[in-house]
Amino acid sequence: MNQLFYSHKIYDDKILLPEDEARHCLRVLRKQSGDTIRVVDGKGNYYKALIKTEDLHDCQLKIIDCRRKFGYKNHYIHIAMAPPKNHSRVEWFVEKAVEIGIQEISFILTENSERRNIKIRRIQKRAISSMKQSLKAYLPAINEMVSMIGFLTNCTNKERYIGHLDTTNKNLLFHKAIPKSNYCVLIGPEGGYSSDEIKEAQKYEFQSISLGDSRLRTETAGIAACHILNIINEE
């Protein structure tokens, strides 16, 4: 019951389990033909399915039940982050954001960015394993890195925030954000945003917010923002 598998290969009443998932299912957990397992597709569908073939390269399952929109939320959280230098901190952010609850993750290139690329395949794998671990059926959209200006011009989220250090800024995200909305929060690099970047973001209606008194690392700020938005949406 506590083990979820992931597949995006769903055909009518059949599921094809990807090889790495099939290996875990058949080799590690020693599941056999006729056993029932739980599969999610990252799009909100939660399947109960029967193992039909025990072939690692062609592990077929028969769907016996499907719950749609499993764990669907009526808010939308999009965090756009200038990724920290150390890639394991980027992956850590993704793992924790997925656990806590997030709908979209973007990476942006800023003036003070120390990391100019991300390993998107590694990040997607980490997101999938975190989705399974936390028993979720939705996988967030994870976008390739774009420039700050490219991001600003294309952002369509309704409530837009930019987190940056400013001793005069006491606009706590926790007080600003309203429940059941569609949010985007920009999280800056270790060196912070340049003043030009902040002005530019403000032109695109990003409001300056604070995450609290503490000076947080980039990845911690991303998690804090994500957690705050989840808290205000708890019923």
Next chain:
Amino acid sequence: MNQLFYSHKIYDDKILLPEDEARHCLRVLRKQSGDTIRVVDGKGNYYKALIKTEDLHDCQLKIIDCRRKFGYKNHYIHIAMAPPKNHSRVEWFVEKAVEIGIQEISFILTENSERRNIKIRRIQKRAISSMKQSLKAYLPAINEMVSMIGFLTNCTNKERYIGHLDTTNKNLLFHKAIPKSNYCVLIGPEGGYSSDEIKEAQKYEFQSISLGDSRLRTETAGIAACHILNIINEE
């Protein structure tokens, strides 16, 4: 301005910088005699000090200014966790808790614990580096692992909570906890607390609380609890 050093060797108007801190100061940052640096002692004192000797083994500083109770909080957060199997996740929890703000960390041994020991020296080092990184002057107390019952009998915190999965439990910590108090939150192992342990904790006035809808890993639950208590204490 953004670089803090740590020392617990403070004598009248002098500070002796530990060797690893002295190496970072003199070798990496190439500071010299006569330069001013900032030092914290983990007990709330924030010093401005002058480098007097450039000796790694005997790096003496002269105190020229001291701010006491730097960043003092009028709440007290104590998280007691059954540490996860992977020690790097324990260390990650400590790093993030210190960044976000915490006064005491304990480790407890429970029936379902997968890890029966902790590397306290590594954890203390991680806490010190996180304190410096997040520009804090207080280091949390970090306690050696004790049994669940040992912990319960000695706990003196005022507001006591135990976080555990229970679909009928909608007591959100976020709604329960009141500002400016002295809190202890028990965070269970991956397998959760046994029902005996929960009953025992309740005898010691630990109230069952939920951290929200998501199934969180142990270390994430610890961070979520710590973050919630900080949020409700933000001015």
